[in-house]
Each structure stands twice: as C-alpha cells, then as structure tokens.
Amino acid sequence: MPDDTTDRTALLVMGCPKVPVQTSLVLYLAGRMKKAGIRTIIAGTPSARQLIRVADADSHYITEMRDLDQVIGQLADGDLTVSDSYIFVHNDAGVSYAASIQSLTHAPTTAIIFGEEASQVSEEITFPCRIIAEPATHNPMPIRKKLDEVAPWDV
Amino acid sequence: MGCLESLPYEVLLSKISFKEAREFLARFPEKYDVEPGYKMFDIRIIGVPPIRVAVDGDAILFPFTKPCHGTFLIRVADGHEEIEKLRALKKK
Numbered sequence: 001m002p003d004d005t006t007d008r009t010a011l012l013v014m015g016c017p018k019v020p021v022q023t024s025l026v027l028y029l030a031g032r033m034k035k036a037g038i039r040t041i042i043a044g045t046p047s048a049r050q051l052i053r054v055a056d057a058d059s060h061y062i063t064e065m066r067d068l069d070q071v072i073g074q075l076a077d078g079d080l081t082v083s084d085s086y087i088f089v090h091n092d093a094g095v096s097y098a099a100s101i102q103s104l105t106h107a108p109t110t111a112i113i114f115g116e117e118a119s120q121v122s123e124e125i126t127f128p129c130r131i132i133a134e135p136a137t138h139n140p141m142p143i144r145k146k147l148d149e150v151a152p153w154d155v
Numbered sequence: 156m157g158c159l160e161s162l163p164y165e166v167l168l169s170k171i172s173f174k175e176a177r178e179f180l181a182r183f184p185e186k187y188d189v190e191p192g193y194k195m196f197d198i199r200i201i202g203v204p205p206i207r208v209a210v211d212g213d214a215i216l217f218p219f220t221k222p223c224h225g226t227f228l229i230r231v232a233d234g235h236e237e238i239e240k241l242r243a244l245k246k247k
Binding site for chain 2: 014015016018044045048068069072073075076091092093094095096097099100101103104124126127
C-alpha cells in the first residue's frame with residue numbers, strides 16, 4: 001500500500017465469471033485502485049472469487065474480497081458504505097445487480113459491460129450510471145484502454 | 156443471506172430477463188413494488204427498481220436473480236407472513 005491512503009472505498013462487483021476478460025479487468029482495476037491508496041472491496045460469487053484468489057495468490061493487486069450476497073445485505077442494512085462502485089456486466093442479471101448497487105449505495109456507479117452482447121446489454125441500463133462498454137470476450141485491452149481514459153483511481 | 160433451497164418453492168419461469176418477470180407479474184391484481192435489497196424469506200431481492208412482487212391467494216411471487224443463471228420467477232405457496240409485511244408497507 002502507498003504511504004498516502006484516501007478515504008475512498010471502491011466496490012468492484014463481479015458477475016458470472018464465464019467471460020474470460022472479467023477476471024483480468026477486475027485484477028487490473030483493483031491493482032490501480034490499491035496503488036492509489038483506495039480501499040477496494042471485490043464482491044462476487046464463490047467461483048468468481050476463486051479465480052481472483054488463484055490468479056493473485058499473494059494479494060499483489062487485491063486487498064479485500066467478500067461474498068456478493070453478503071455485500072448486498074450489508075449495503076441494504078447500512079453496515080457498509082462505499083464511495084463509488086464498478087459493476088462488471090455481461091448479461092441481464094448483471095444489469096439487475098448494477099441497478100441494485102446504484103440504488104443501495106446512492107453513489108456514483110459505473111457499469112463495465114463486455115461480452116458479445118455488450119451493445120444490447122448497454123441499452124438495458126435505464127438508471128443513473130456511467131457506462132464503459134466493448135464487445136470484448138477474450139481481449140481485455142479495449143476496455144482497459146477505456147478505463148485508462150476515465151482513470152477512476154485518479155478522481 | 157438466506158437460501159432459496161430452504162423454502163417450499165416452485166419455479167414458474169426460468170432464465171428470463173428481469174423485464175419479463177416484471178411483465179408476467181403485472182397480470183396479478185394484487186402487486187407491490189419493492190426496492191433492491193428488500194428482504195423476503197431472508198432473501199435479498201435484486202433487480203431494476205421498482206421491483207414488482209405479486210400476491211396470488213396465500214402465495215407470493217417474486218423475481219430471484221443469480222449472476223450466472225439470470226432471473227427466475229418464484230412462487231412460494233405459504234407466503235402469509237411476507238404478504239402481511241407487504242400490505243403493511245403499502246399502508247405506510
């Protein structure tokens with residue numbers, strides 16, 4: 001961790017891990033957040049978390065991971081407050097989770113939309129939310145480039 | 156977080172979109188809108204707000220969303236306690 005830490009808490013919410021780019025992008029974003037001194041909580045299903053845990057066994061990029069259902073409950077009960085959220089979305093369920101997180105946190109929310117149907121999925125976003133979308137499945141670079149342009153770790 | 160498996164439930168529709176669940180529930184005369192995170196049978200309801208749930212006699216119908224499997228429309232036959240909670244919520 002850097003010497004200077006911020007008072008920000010960012011929430012990264014993983015969807016179903018079946019599209020390969022997700023794990024790579026979550027690690028990238030978490031790593032940039034960590035480097036910037038931002039407390040970052042990664043939430044996901046057990047399988048999505050295991051992919052992260054194995055890829056970053058020594059926690060070079062991640063700081064904290066929690067069960068997705070647990071995080072939803074904590075946000076709903078007021079036991080967890082976050083300053084910004086990043087939801088990884090590639091299907092209709094992901095849109096539902098993004099809407100729920102936006103509603104529960106009342107904080108800036110970004111939907112990072114990928115997969116072959118990224119364009120159609122983007123059209124389902126009808127709530128206040130920044131959208132970063134690319135039809136990426138195996139190559140994370142187009143979305144990484146867009147993340148670098150937005151640079152949420154610098155805000 | 157509760158588990159759906161602990162309930163005597165029936166799946167009416169599976170792997171549908173959230174919008175399809177909302178449209179299906181519109182046909183029931185007694186229906187309520189709840190916010191994401193609303194707790195029902197110890198389960199947190201997920202969806203694009205407002206989330207529609209419906210009452211059919213003593214049964215309660217609601218969308219249940221999982222990241223990898225999409226949305227299911229669930230019917231729990233004995234939903235008396237949860238139905239009363241919803242009715243009380245509407246009176247507020």
